[in-house]
Amino acid sequence: GDSVTQTEGLVTLTEGLPVMLNCTYQSTYSPFLFWYVQHLNEAPKLLLKSFTDNKRPEHQGFHATLHKSSSSFHLQKSSAQLSDSALYYCALSDHPSSSFSKLVFGQGTSLSVVP
Amino acid sequence: EAAVTQSPRSKVAVTGGKVTLSCHQTNNHDYMYWYRQDTGHGLRLIHYSYVADSTEKGDIPDGYKASRPSQENFSLILELASLSQTAVYFCASTGQGGNERLFFGHGTKLSVL
Numbered sequence: 001g002d003s004v005t006q007t008e009g010l011v012t013l014t015e016g017l018p019v020m021l022n023c024t025y026q027s028t029y030s031p032f033l034f035w036y037v038q039h040l041n042e043a044p045k046l047l048l049k050s051f052t053d054n055k056r057p058e059h060q061g062f063h064a065t066l067h068k069s070s071s072s073f074h075l076q077k078s079s080a081q082l083s084d085s086a087l088y089y090c091a092l093s094d095h096p097s098s099s100f101s102k103l104v105f106g107q108g109t110s111l112s113v114v115p
Numbered sequence: 116e117a118a119v120t121q122s123p124r125s126k127v128a129v130t131g132g133k134v135t136l137s138c139h140q141t142n143n144h145d146y147m148y149w150y151r152q153d154t155g156h157g158l159r160l161i162h163y164s165y166v167a168d169s170t171e172k173g174d175i176p177d178g179y180k181a182s183r184p185s186q187e188n189f190s191l192i193l194e195l196a197s198l199s200q201t202a203v204y205f206c207a208s209t210g211q212g213g214n215e216r217l218f219f220g221h222g223t224k225l226s227v228l
Binding site: 009044091093098102 | 119155157165217219
């Protein structure tokens with residue numbers, strides 16, 4: 001079945017350094033990929049969604065590029081901020097051509113940005 | 116901003132007892148989902164629904180039932196709560212299925228003792 005792998009459980013960075021969180025996937029289809037972010041004691045919310053036309057989505061300084069050849073959708077930011085500390089989930093839609101599709105989530109990566 | 120409200124926000128239950136978690140959305144969304152969050156496992160889908168009076172099994176449905184009595188309400192029922200069901204539970208909704216943005220509730224922290 002479809003799956004999403006986030007290899008890092010915890011990433012600790014110094015403020016100002018670049019961020020890269022890894023996400024790889026396996027899917028029968030050519031899926032939509034998503035990044036959701038969950039700050040402490042808050043609900044998960046959408047950060048980014050892949051485009052069908054290979055454009056690179058960007059939001060709040062974060063961006064991610066869908067590489068179908070390597071089945072990856074890594075999340076990047078040029079300079080980490082303390083407020084970026086949160087739990088990040090990568091997810092894919094299991095039937096992208098259907099409205100009955102469901103999201104499959106990875107294990108999550110906890111990002112901790114320190115001064 | 117779409118609103119999804121879960122109740123209760125936290126609950127302590129005894130092993131073998133019945134637990135009902137409730138979810139209410141006011142966004143006119145057809146699709147609703149129940150996820151379980153555990154460290155190291157991420158968010159796993161328990162049950163979901165596309166329309167009122169119908170529910171579907173997700174990836175980890177064992178030990179859980181779901182009920183969708185109306186478009187706005189979606190409940191998760193643990194008939195015989197077990198220690199292994201201690202987790203944080205999230206409800207979510209969307210208007211266009213899994214290809215579009217999910218709106219999550221704030222979660223219910225369930226502790227089974």
